[in-house]
Amino acid sequence: MxxxxxxxxxxxxxxxxxxxxxxxxxxxxxxxxxxxxTFTEQDYSAFQISDGVGGTAVDEANAVFVDPFDGVDLSTVSSDTVEAINTMREAAESAETDDFDPQIDAATGATADALSVGKTKNKVLKLTGEIQAINIKIAQAQASGADTSDLEDSLNEEQTKLNTNIAADKANAGKTSQGVA
Structure with a gap:
């Protein structure tokens, strides 16, 4: 590289x-x-994208996890930065299971709908972080001559999930989205 x-x-x-x-x-x-x-670990409330409207999650998630690495050789990203990405992704995952799920179950009507749209945006965020971490690991493995087949399998699996959630978010375009942070 x-x-x-x-x-x-x-x-x-x-x-x-x-x-x-x-x-x-x-x-x-x-x-x-x-x-x-340029990538700094943040608390979930500072980087969450679930408030607002549906349909924009891919751009918002990229702004958090992908755009800071624009033009950067991913094989040079520090282990501290990869750890920060993983910590933030885990925070988004926790928000999904610990906050969104129970609040959606307890809500009704427009509030439940807005939380569901927010949960979908949060899934796009979480998966974008996961994929970025995998892309960095692949670049680092390739730079060292290591086999990347397991990482590429994980990447394909996560990309399939992300594509599903991007499509769901686009179907929610313009709908009110509510976060939990």
């Missing part, structure tokens, strides 16, 4: 010389800086 980055940087340098345009070195440096600190 490092060779690919070096080749890409060298290619950018040559393209910059050929076109007399500035070389995007600042962008490359910014990407490396992202790997060292």
């Amino acid at each position: 490092a060779r690919f980055t070096l080749i890409a940087l060298f290619g950018s340098l040559l393209a910059g010389i050929a076109s007399a345009a500035p070389v995007p070195v600042k962008l490359e440096l910014a990407a490396r800086a992202n790997a060292t600190g």
Whole structure:
């Protein structure tokens, strides 16, 4: 992966010389800086996406778990960051089982409906975090030459669940969504 980055940087340098345009070195440096600190572990109430309306969960979940790694070589992500992702994903999972389920069971009418929409958005959030952690583990395993077949099987399984919940969220587009945080 490092060779690919070096080749890409060298290619950018040559393209910059050929076109007399500035070389995007600042962008490359910014990407490396992202790997060292733009993802910060947060309490569930700070990153939950269930309030608002349905239909936007994939973008909101990506903003939490995927976008901070835009342009980052996932094989360079620290174990502390992976642990933070997992901690946040576990918080979303706990919210689902410990908070959403009992509140939905106790609610009726519009409140129950809004909580159900929020639970679906929360599932998208949880699964997006799970998939991002798996993608990082795959990138790290590939960088070290390790077998990734078990991780890829897990990724496919979680992606299937995520696709189901994204479709359910899109079916809820515009409906009131209520969180539990």
